[in-house]
Amino acid sequence: MLSSSGSRKGLVSVITASSVGTLIEWYDFYIFGSLAAVIATKFFPAGNPTLSLLSTLATFAAGFVVRPFGALFFGRLGDLVGRKYTFLLTLVLMGLSTFLIGCVPDFSTIGYAAPVLVLLLRLLQGLALGGEYGGAATYVAEHAPVGERGFWTAWIQTTATVGLFLSLLVIITVKGNMSAASFTAWGWRIPFWLSIIMVGISILIRLRMQESPLFLAAKKSGQTSSNPLRDSFTKKYNFKFVLLALLGATMGQGVVWYTGQFYALSFIQNTLKVEVAQASQLIMWALLFATPFFIFFGWLSDKIGRKWIMLSGMLLAVVCYRPLYTAMYETGMTAGGGALPATLILDSANFWKMVALVFIQVFFVTMVYGPIAAFLVELFPTAIRYTSMSLPYHIGNGIFGGLLPAIATYLSTKATLANEIALQQQLPLPYEKPYLEGLWYPIVIATVSFVIGALYIRTTPQQKD
Amino acid sequence: MLNRLRRILGIGWIVIGILSGYYLLMSQAIPKFQSGQAADKIPALIYAFILLPLIVGSFLLFGYYALKGEYDQPE
Numbered sequence: 440m441l442s443s444s445g446s447r448k449g450l451v452s453v454i455t456a457s458s459v460g461t462l463i464e465w466y467d468f469y470i471f472g473s474l475a476a477v478i479a480t481k482f483f484p485a486g487n488p489t490l491s492l493l494s495t496l497a498t499f500a501a502g503f504v505v506r507p508f509g510a511l512f513f514g515r516l517g518d519l520v521g522r523k524y525t526f527l528l529t530l531v532l533m534g535l536s537t538f539l540i541g542c543v544p545d546f547s548t549i550g551y552a553a554p555v556l557v558l559l560l561r562l563l564q565g566l567a568l569g570g571e572y573g574g575a576a577t578y579v580a581e582h583a584p585v586g587e588r589g590f591w592t593a594w595i596q597t598t599a600t601v602g603l604f605l606s607l608l609v610i611i612t613v614k615g616n617m618s619a620a621s622f623t624a625w626g627w628r629i630p631f632w633l634s635i636i637m638v639g640i641s642i643l644i645r646l647r648m649q650e651s652p653l654f655l656a657a658k659k660s661g662q663t664s665s666n667p668l669r670d671s672f673t674k675k676y677n678f679k680f681v682l683l684a685l686l687g688a689t690m691g692q693g694v695v696w697y698t699g700q701f702y703a704l705s706f707i708q709n710t711l712k713v714e715v716a717q718a719s720q721l722i723m724w725a726l727l728f729a730t731p732f733f734i735f736f737g738w739l740s741d742k743i744g745r746k747w748i749m750l751s752g753m754l755l756a757v758v759c760y761r762p763l764y765t766a767m768y769e770t771g772m773t774a775g776g777g778a779l780p781a782t783l784i785l786d787s788a789n790f791w792k793m794v795a796l797v798f799i800q801v802f803f804v805t806m807v808y809g810p811i812a813a814f815l816v817e818l819f820p821t822a823i824r825y826t827s828m829s830l831p832y833h834i835g836n837g838i839f840g841g842l843l844p845a846i847a848t849y850l851s852t853k854a855t856l857a858n859e860i861a862l863q864q865q866l867p868l869p870y871e872k873p874y875l876e877g878l879w880y881p882i883v884i885a886t887v888s889f890v891i892g893a894l895y896i897r898t899t900p901q902q903k904d
Numbered sequence: 905m906l907n908r909l910r911r912i913l914g915i916g917w918i919v920i921g922i923l924s925g926y927y928l929l930m931s932q933a934i935p936k937f938q939s940g941q942a943a944d945k946i947p948a949l950i951y952a953f954i955l956l957p958l959i960v961g962s963f964l965l966f967g968y969y970a971l972k973g974e975y976d977q978p979e
Contacts, residue, residue: 491942503950679974682966686917834962838955845947849931887920891966894910895975 453582454594456648457575460530460641461595463634464571465602466609467537468564470630473606477627481545482554490546493554501565506837509569510829511668517574517825518667521658522581522651525825526574530645533567534638536560541631569837573829580816581651581824586741592812593737597730599808600801603700604726607719609633614716657821667826671819680818681831687896688814689835691753691888692807694881697840698760699800700726702847702877706764707793710874711771712783717790724794729801736809745810745817746896752806753889759799760878767796768874839884847877907976914971921963928956 471478479485483494509529517525540560546553575595583591609630617626657663664670671677700722707718740748771779774789785793815828854873861868870876928951936948969975 489942504954675969675974679966679969682962682969683975685962686966834958838958842955845932890913891917894906894913895970897977 450582450591453648454579454591456641456644457526457579458594458598459637460526460645461571461575462598462602462605463637463641464530464533464568465599466605466637467533467634468568469603469606470537470610470634471540471561471564473610474627474630477623478557480623481627482543482557484546489551490554493558497558497561501561503838503841505562505565506569506833507830509566510573510833511569511826512566513570514573514671514826514829515667517570517577518664518823521654522574522578522825523645523648526571526578527642527645529567529570529574530638530641532563533571534634534642536563536567537631537638538635540564541628541634569829569833572832573825576812577816577825577828578651580813581653581821588813588816589736589740589745589810590734590738592816593734593809595812596737596809597733599696600700600726600730600733600804604723604730606630607723611716611719611723653821662822664822667823671823671827671830677819677823677827681827683891683895684815684818684828685831685835687888687892688749688811689831690839691835691885691892692749692811693835693838693840694843694884694888695753695756695807696804696836697843698756698878698881699797699804702843702881703767703797703800705844706767706874707771707797710779711768712779712781713771713793714782714784717785721785721790721794722797725797725801728794728798729805732802732805733809736806737813740810740813744898745814746892746898748810749807749814750889750892752803752808753885753892755806756800756803757882757885757889759803760882761875763796763799764875764878765872767793768872770796843880846880850879851875851877905979907973907979910975910977911971911973914967914969917963917967917970919967921960921967924963925956925960928959 479494483490483497485491513525513529516528537560540557543553543556543560572595575598576592579592579595580588613626613629614622654663671681703725704718704722707713707721708715713721736748736752770785770789770792771783774785775783811832815832816824819827851873854870854876858868858870858873933948933951933956936944936951
């Protein structure tokens with residue numbers, strides 16, 4: 440480890456090289472989502488069932504299928520050949536895919552080749568993201584002193600939020616510097632093109648880094664695994680910890696993360712009808728204020744343990760979500776003068792109140808997410824660490840978190856429909872606040888994860904080197 | 905005492921696995937299969953053949969391990 444050779448400066452370089460690359464990967468992944476509406480008009484025009492199918496595939500497969508698959512593929516590679524070259528590969532893959540999405544001609548120019556190319560590139564993005572996080576977290580943790588892993592890996596934990604922030608910032612800046620027509624015509628490509636510059640710089644930084652000292656030591660002593668997939672998932676001793684990491688930690692963390700950062704935005708835009716640019720600005724402020732708490736809770740987890748910080752974040756989320764969303768709804772109603780107009784513009788006081796309400800949710804995210812990289816790293820031995828920690832992370836986030844929009848929409852639509860039917864039949868309304876029904880999904884999942892984590896995760900971290 | 909609770913709750917995790925499978929099937933997979941829209945077919949297939957086995961399988965195995973005392977801790 441770097442600390443033993445006395446190089447704190449070296450540790451900062453490791454964090455910088457790892458964090459910048461991971462941040463860019465998150466940025467790349469998010470700009471596709473943030474520009475989904477424009478991309479749909481360019482590559483998946485409405486009214487064509489085949490294009491509609493490809494569009495759905497791009498949305499679903501990248502998050503649900505390819506991310507966990509990328510975790511397995513690159514995790515195995517990282518445990519076999521090393522962390523450094525593997526997460527260098529994921530960075531190149533992500534950067535090239537993102538840049539090329541910005542270069543694909545429209546459907547009107549090259550026909551079906553356009554959506555097929557975009558779909559393939561989006562799948563490559565998902566694959567790269569699946570391999571990146573585990574590599575970066577493992578690489579940083581294996582350089583960090585044992586008692587400081589929470590603090591150092593917390594820098595990696597900020598990257599997902601900062602990546603989202605950066606994607607919103609770049610899109611808003613590009614949009615603000617050209618007409619709406621130019622942005623729709625070609626300006627939307629700029630955020631994708633910018634990626635290649637950022638990835639290029641990050642690759643140069645990463646190329647200068649050394650391999651993880653723990654991996655090198657394990658390799659030297661012949662303690663690396665010849666088949667990490669088999670050792671991770673077919674040996675009961677390891678596999679039971681993979682399950683525990685998934686159900687007792689990443690599952691709850693995934694839904695808290697998605698609720699605080701995506702569901703909040705969707706609720707503000709779609710339920711409260713807040714104007715799109717203002718909604719993005721609002722989220723950006725909340726992210727900006729909350730981000731330092733990732734580092735704080737990572738640092739705190741080194742002092743008092745990781746388990747109860749993560750579980751407290753889940754519990755607070757479970758208890759506070761309904762009051763928070765009620766307050767958000769009432770803020771919107773107040774700003775709209777007692778009703779929600781087609782487009783709501785928040786005045787300054789209500790804007791900052793809404794920022795505070797979103798900030799609280801992101802604060803819960805920092806509690807569950809700040810210490811989790813160190814927690815996952817310490818759960819598994821060096822030989823199978825990359826593989827074993829990547830899969831529960833991406834299933835927890837990609838699948839349990841990724842299911843949130845579909846299930847929350849299903850629950851709230853069902854409640855709204857039941858109210859409409861009751862209204863027609865002049866019966867009492869079954870749901871007092873149908874707009875809150877979608878929250879049952881994160882509440883139930885986080886509760887289950889809390890109970891599993893509280894009962895089955897050992898309080899003393901298993902620090903396996 | 906806590907180890908007994910960990911083991912007994914193993915049954916609970918198995919039941920949650922079965923219930924979540926039923927819920928995903930009824931609320932997401934089947935309605936999408938029956939919607940008649942081409943775009944719904946892919947999510948329906950992903951729910952039925954990837955997400956459902958993964959989620960149900962994880963809970964069933966975790967519950968089984970818990971029941972067998974694999975997660976017991978020194979008291």
